[in-house]
Amino acid sequence: PxxxxxxxxxxxxxxxxxxxxxxxxxxxxxxxxxxxxxxxxxxxxxxxxxxxxxxxxxxxxxxxxxxxxxxxxxGKKQQQLSADEFTIIAKAIQQQLAINHLTAEQLLVALPSIKKEKAWQVLQFLQAEKKILVSTEGLLHTTS
Structure with a gap:
């Protein structure tokens, strides 16, 4: 069969x-x-x-x-951002964006004393928390 x-x-x-x-x-x-x-x-x-x-x-x-x-x-690079450092960078970013709406690249140029990796990390957090919004033109601005 x-x-x-x-x-x-x-x-x-x-x-x-x-x-x-x-x-x-x-x-x-x-x-x-x-x-x-x-x-x-x-x-x-x-x-x-x-x-x-x-x-x-x-x-x-x-x-x-x-x-x-x-x-x-x-992961170790990202862990190197302390709470105090995060607060300082977040305030600097929000102060810059309160003055002008900028692209992320323009913002990083406007903050030369802050390392780009750390600034990106704070930017991502602020955007996730809806404290920073991105317009259709790619400009960042604060919500408050």
């Missing part, structure tokens, strides 16, 4: 269990090696250090420096 389900055909018969020999020492070595690789992968996923440095250390390069572009490096 024909069967519509897929089938597998083995070209050789299965080896009898009595004839099968497994080197337990080598088997355990390979198992331990696999377990260690899995633990290293988990450590990589849970690491809070630079991903590039982690990989470099894994392959023996102990002199690697942080890349600055991985998720962990970017």
């Amino acid at each position: 024909q069967n519509d389900a897929p089938q597998i055909v083995f070209r050789k018969n299965r080896v009898a269990a009595a004839d099968l020999r497994i080197n337990l020492v080598r088997y355990n070595e390979r198992k331990d090696s696999f377990v260690q690789r899995v633990k290293t992968m988990v450590a990589y996923l849970q690491a809070t250090t630079c991903r590039s440095r982690f990989i470099s250390h894994y392959f023996g390069d102990k002199a690697a420096v942080a890349c600055g572009v991985c998720d962990n490096c970017l």
